[in-house]
Amino acid sequence: MRYALLVLLNAPTILMALSNAITQHKLGKVSSERFRHQLVLWLVLLIVLAGSFPIYNYLNDKPLLKSEDLSLLDIAQTTVLVYLIYIINNHRRKLEQNERTIRDLHQEISIILSRKDDKG
Numbered sequence: 001m002r003y004a005l006l007v008l009l010n011a012p013t014i015l016m017a018l019s020n021a022i023t024q025h026k027l028g029k030v031s032s033e034r035f036r037h038q039l040v041l042w043l044v045l046l047i048v049l050a051g052s053f054p055i056y057n058y059l060n061d062k063p064l065l066k067s068e069d070l071s072l073l074d075i076a077q078t079t080v081l082v083y084l085i086y087i088i089n090n091h092r093r094k095l096e097q098n099e100r101t102i103r104d105l106h107q108e109i110s111i112i113l114s115r116k117d118d119k120g
Contacts, residue, residue, distance in 0.1 A: 002075060003053050003067035009079045014046045017086050029097060038089070045082065 021038040024030045030038070054064040 002070040006075045010082045
């Protein structure tokens with residue numbers, strides 16, 4: 001039961017991150033390489049989250065989904081870590097977009113100023 005709670009608490013954040021990555025890629029706001037990195041990051045995180053505890057139980061000769069050893073602190077800690085990864089990743093993406101916008105604006109201003117100097 002506790003393992004199901006862990007997966008249910010973290011799955012929406014991971015799925016939201018995956019959908020954000022797909023949306024950003026479709027809108028052309030991130031490159032294909034960055035999109036692949038994001039896709040791999042979140043899919044690996046989902047696989048590790050979904051598979052680590054059953055594999056641990058299997059290696060210790062316990063039933064796969066027996067989650068008595070999983071405390072509520074472990075669940076909260078894992079959920080907070082996944083959410084922090086999401087927040088950090090989202091801030092990094094916004095920072096890159098801001099830097100790209102500033103670079104484009106600086107380039108446009110340079111072009112406008114060079115045209116003024118040529119006319120003057």
